Structures are given as structure tokens and as C-alpha cells.
Amino acid sequence: MTRKPLGITLATIVLCTTVSAQLMAGDFMDTRLSFVLSENNFFVGPCQTTENSPGFGFGANNSNTLFFDNYDTRFSGFETMSHLALYKKMPAFFDNLTTEASLVIRFRIENEEDTDIYDAGSYIRLEYDLAEAWLDDSSLELVLFPVSGDRFRLGYSYMISWGGSNMFTRKDGVAPAAKLQLNLPWGYAFVGLKTAQIRETLGDTSQTEMVTNYGVLAGLGVDIEGFRAEVNAGYFTRGTFEHEGVRGRGIYATGVSYQLGYYSGMEIGSSIDFALYKNDPDMEMKFFKPEEYDGGLSFMVKHEGTFLLHTLLDPDRYGTTVNQFGMAFDLNFSLKWDYMRVHLDTMLRTLSFLLHEVPGFTPFQEFPLAAETKPEYFLALGVDYHFRSLHLTPGLKFGIQIPATYTIDNLAVGGTSFAGSRTVVINSASKFSILPTNEDAKLVWSIKANCKWDISEMLAIVAEMYFSWDDNQTRYESDFWGLNVMSRFVDAKILGVNIAAQARF
Numbered sequence: 001m002t003r004k005p006l007g008i009t010l011a012t013i014v015l016c017t018t019v020s021a022q023l024m025a026g027d028f029m030d031t032r033l034s035f036v037l038s039e040n041n042f043f044v045g046p047c048q049t050t051e052n053s054p055g056f057g058f059g060a061n062n063s064n065t066l067f068f069d070n071y072d073t074r075f076s077g078f079e080t081m082s083h084l085a086l087y088k089k090m091p092a093f094f095d096n097l098t099t100e101a102s103l104v105i106r107f108r109i110e111n112e113e114d115t116d117i118y119d120a121g122s123y124i125r126l127e128y129d130l131a132e133a134w135l136d137d138s139s140l141e142l143v144l145f146p147v148s149g150d151r152f153r154l155g156y157s158y159m160i161s162w163g164g165s166n167m168f169t170r171k172d173g174v175a176p177a178a179k180l181q182l183n184l185p186w187g188y189a190f191v192g193l194k195t196a197q198i199r200e201t202l203g204d205t206s207q208t209e210m211v212t213n214y215g216v217l218a219g220l221g222v223d224i225e226g227f228r229a230e231v232n233a234g235y236f237t238r239g240t241f242e243h244e245g246v247r248g249r250g251i252y253a254t255g256v257s258y259q260l261g262y263y264s265g266m267e268i269g270s271s272i273d274f275a276l277y278k279n280d281p282d283m284e285m286k287f288f289k290p291e292e293y294d295g296g297l298s299f300m301v302k303h304e305g306t307f308l309l310h311t312l313l314d315p316d317r318y319g320t321t322v323n324q325f326g327m328a329f330d331l332n333f334s335l336k337w338d339y340m341r342v343h344l345d346t347m348l349r350t351l352s353f354l355l356h357e358v359p360g361f362t363p364f365q366e367f368p369l370a371a372e373t374k375p376e377y378f379l380a381l382g383v384d385y386h387f388r389s390l391h392l393t394p395g396l397k398f399g400i401q402i403p404a405t406y407t408i409d410n411l412a413v414g415g416t417s418f419a420g421s422r423t424v425v426i427n428s429a430s431k432f433s434i435l436p437t438n439e440d441a442k443l444v445w446s447i448k449a450n451c452k453w454d455i456s457e458m459l460a461i462v463a464e465m466y467f468s469w470d471d472n473q474t475r476y477e478s479d480f481w482g483l484n485v486m487s488r489f490v491d492a493k494i495l496g497v498n499i500a501a502q503a504r505f
Contacts, residue, residue: 149177
């Protein structure tokens, strides 16, 4: 009997162990560790504003960001979280067919005791290579989302995207999706389906049952010599009304989005929140690819628009419904010249679009004729310069915003009444300020100085200081008898700072 030398056996064991360790380490990806020292407003203390200011200390959240921050993601940038991506890719038993799957779980740490754990876009994917039968660099792919199809959205910039899982406002459980897409060297086309179960009122009765609702999505795009044109559309059923007079009637939403752009030396990318997670080297390079400064001029300009219709109860005509119209537009420009970058973002969102996932100011109701609404506008201009030898990138960003508003006499919110003509400043479905009687919203302006120091490819120190002037901040208090809730303005000045050590791997 012939034995192999012990050294070869040990080497084999060490090699296998090393490879195994690398694979296990790679199962966790897009990990973000943030140690932050912050203060969201030095001029106020706890309970002095609607957006609470707990004081200078460790930790940060969305209150430490400005309206123009994180334009293309749902996150504040200060989260500590990671993604477990158990990924497998194998050739099929049939020619030209490749199979892959990824179980993607997001772990977001809220505090020492609580960690949010939820699906972040697990998928099964089959790709058929059409190069032999049709055209080089072409394929047909089927992507199945067994749990959450939220990454399969319509629109292009995350801030004005739509068609995610929250289109099914009252869903119970998961919202799976399927997407069939044709990929060509110069473009693509797709069609998709989403479903969710919603407890519906059956006809004009008090009986309710779980009913499957649907979303149908489709789109196409071309990209030829720097020119890009894309369009997509969707139609969603969203359950039935529970209100008297329209009980049991269906709720629907439909819309279309488009994007036009041109680029040279700089790609028109998409939000990382749209990406499929797979722990292969190519994906990691996309996540953490350092900014390249290769000299010369490169730029990108793109424009996006969305038109949306959804069915709501008409509060002015009993027993009728109406289709509420919403729209959103943006214009984005980026330029790089040697080590300097300039970027411009502008956006418009009507109030109906801003609240389309609720939907409406009063849920499932159109704005009454007595109400006046105004859209949100904002513009942000930023510039930074990279000092290569120091790995240092200081920058400055300035923005102005005219917030969306809802104005009506004798406002009622959450069972509380506010007498007189009241304007509500609405930043999101969950963040708003009620202004004092007969006051109108004012323009908001902000300026931020920031500096990023890259210590290594995975670790950076980020320092930010910002100042805002916001005359729309209010706080609420009861009158002498504790009966009527009043609102009054607080100091318009906001001075904040964020100092963060951020590791990403």
C-alpha cells in the first residue's frame, strides 16, 4: 500500500480550510459598520422641536441628514447592517442555460437588544444565452423573487421610484414577484408580475376575506453610443374600499415612467437598492469600487418623469370614487474634470405622488375641493475635490427646497382638530409639520461642508457640518384647559455635525 507524504495531506487540509473560510466570509456582504458622533441641532434641546434633538453623542439616524442627502437610496448612510447572501451558480443540464439563486437576509442593528432581520431580495434566476442562436452578448433571463419583490421597481432614481411592495398598502405577508427580461447589447425589455394577499370587503357586506391582488409591470430601454432612453409602466390592484357608499369597490393604480440621458466617460448607474445581491467578486467590486480619477472630462446628464393614477374615495360626492393624478420629475447632472467633481440634482413631486403609497392625505381619500395642495421642489448643487496623495476628498453642497403642502380650513389629523386655515408641510408620509393659523410654508435652504478621508479600501473617516434655515418647524402644545392643540414656530436655525468612522466590506 502506497501512502502519500504527510506534508501533501497537511497542505491539502490547509488549502481546503482556507478556501472554506473565504467562502464563509463571503457569505456576508455589503456590511456597513458606522461609529458616529453627532448632533442634529445645536440650537435646541429635547422636546423643543417636532424632530427631537437628543443632544451631542454617539449614534445617528435620518434626523442627521438633509433633504438632498441619499437621493438614490432608502438608507440614511449611518446604519450598521449587513447582508447574508447565500449564493450558488451552476450550469444547467441543458445547453446555454445557467442557474443561480441567492438567499439574501438583511441584518440592521437598531440597538443593543434589537436587530431587524428581513428578506432583502432573495431570488432564483435562470439565464439562457442567445449568442449561438441569435446575437452576441444577448440573453433571456427569468428572475423569481420568492419573498419580497421590492427590488423590482418602476422608475429609475430611488427617491421617485414606485411599484415596490408598498403599493399593496394593506398586504398581509409577503409580496413575491417574477420578471422575464430580454437582454441585448444595446438594450433590454422586460415583463413582470407581483402578487400580495389583502383582506378585502366582499361587496357591500361586512364579510372580509384574504384575496390575491396583482401588479403587472413592463418596460424597455435602449443604450446606443452614450444615448439612453427607457420607459416602464405598471398596473396594480390594491384591495377594496371599506367606506360607506363605496364598500367593496376595487382600488387600482397605474402609471408610466420614462428616462432620457446622455453620458461620456461616466455611466448612468442605478440605485444599489435595485441590485440583485450575489457574493461573487464582480458584485463586490461594484459595491465598493473606488472613485476613478483618470484625467480629462467625463459627464452624465439624465431626466426622468413619472405619471401616476390611483383610485380614491371622493370626499365631496358620497358614494363615488375618483382617479387622483400624481407626477414626479427630476434632472441630474454630474461632471468630473481631473480630480474635481460637480453634481446637480433637481426634483419635483406633487403631493399626490409623495403620498401615493398611503394613498392620500386622509388614507384612501382624494383631497377635498376645499383643500389646496402644492408640490415639492428642490435643487441641490455640490462640488468636491480629491487630493490623491492624501486620499482626502473635501466638498461643499448647497440646496434649496420648497416643501409640499396641504392647506384647508379646520384641519383634522388623527382625531385632533386645528381651527382656522391651516397649512401642513409634508416631507414624507410620516414626517409633517402643522403651521400656525393662516401661515404659509417658507423656502428652506441648507449648506453642508464635508470631508472624506480614506484610510484603506474598506475604512473611511467622514466629517460633515451643516447649517439649515427652516421656517416651517413647529411644536404642538395644549391650551390652558388642555382641550385645543396649538402649534407655534420654533427657531428656524439648524446647526448639526456628523463625524463617522465607516467600514464597508
